[in-house]
Amino acid sequence: MSGVDQQRPGEDQPDGGDDILAAEFALGVLPPEDQAALARRAETDPAFARLVSDWQDRLLPLADGFAPTDPAPSVKQSLDTHLFGTAQARPGIWRSLGLWRGLTAAATAAFLLALALPALSPPTPEVRLVALLAHEGSNVHYMAVYDTDDGEVGLSHLSGNPAAGQDFELWVIQDPQQAPVSLGVIPAGQPAAHLAVDARTRALVEAGAQLAITLEPQGGSATGLPTGDVVAAGDLRGI
Incomplete structure (x- = not known):
């Protein structure tokens, strides 16, 4: 049983427990089974879903203006030396749940807060699905x-690639x-992304509507309608 499955919604958590889980989930640093378990929890636990949404809002702007790229070998060697005192990489270190759980809740919260600080803004009442x-x-x-206020869909990638x-x-x-209406092509290779919904389409994106992902030629469907298989779908719910 994964660590997140052992904690039920509403159960007492350590200081910052749910907020840390929501932040780690939004960052995509947890193992796939824990990511999936937290995604299921967010569907049934409105308070936790709001925490995830808040962290997505804080973290997504940090990726604006940066194109995905592979670091040069010298950069990776420098990081290994700085972090571990050796140039030899430790396989799977970033995928290790123990690494993240080994940090104290306070230290992890401080790190995430420092990361998101430039994007923080005064909270405003919002309605989310x-x-x-x-x-x-x-x-x-x-x-x-x-x-629904900003007209943007925030996406956290849990698993699977085109x-x-x-x-x-x-x-x-x-x-x-x-007929389905396209909300846009999902950027490939990114743990989190956001798609702007145009004014004419916003009326369609409401509680009870279904979102679906199809596999399309590079750049998206050229017909304005789905041409490939549905690989993921789900109903929107209010939180």
């Missing part, structure tokens, strides 16, 4: 949070009798 996107037989899982030369595209279905 959340959906866990998954599909039987598919390894693609996303957590989606829609901010094949080379293909992209994931996000759709909203309000009425099964009507």
Whole structure:
């Protein structure tokens, strides 16, 4: 049983416990089984879902303006030497749950707060919708949070990637009798992303509507309609 499954919503946590879990979940640093367990919890625990959404709001702006790239070998060697006192990398160190759980809650909270500080702004009342996107037989899982005030969908990538030369595209279905409407191509290789919803489409993104991800040619569907298989889907719920 994973560490997150042992703590039930509403159960007493150590100082900052749920906030730390929400931050780690938003950063995508937990093992896949713990990420999936917290995604399920966010669907049924409104208070925890709000914490996740708050951390997404704080952390997403930090990625703006930075293109994904692989570090030079010299950079990695320098990091290994600085962190571990040796140039030899320790396999799987960043995937180790023990590394993160070994830090005290206070130290982890201080680190995350320092990371997000430039993006912090005074809190304002907001209405959000959340959906866990998954599909039987598919390894693609996303957590989606829609901010009705800003008109943006925040996406946390939990697992699964498109094949080379293909992209994931996000759709909203309000009425099964009507055609899905594209919300945009999901940036590949990023643990978190956000998609702006245009003014005409916002009326469709509401509680009860379904979000779906399809596998499309690189750059998205050229027809304005889904052309590939549905790899993940879920209903939006209010939090």
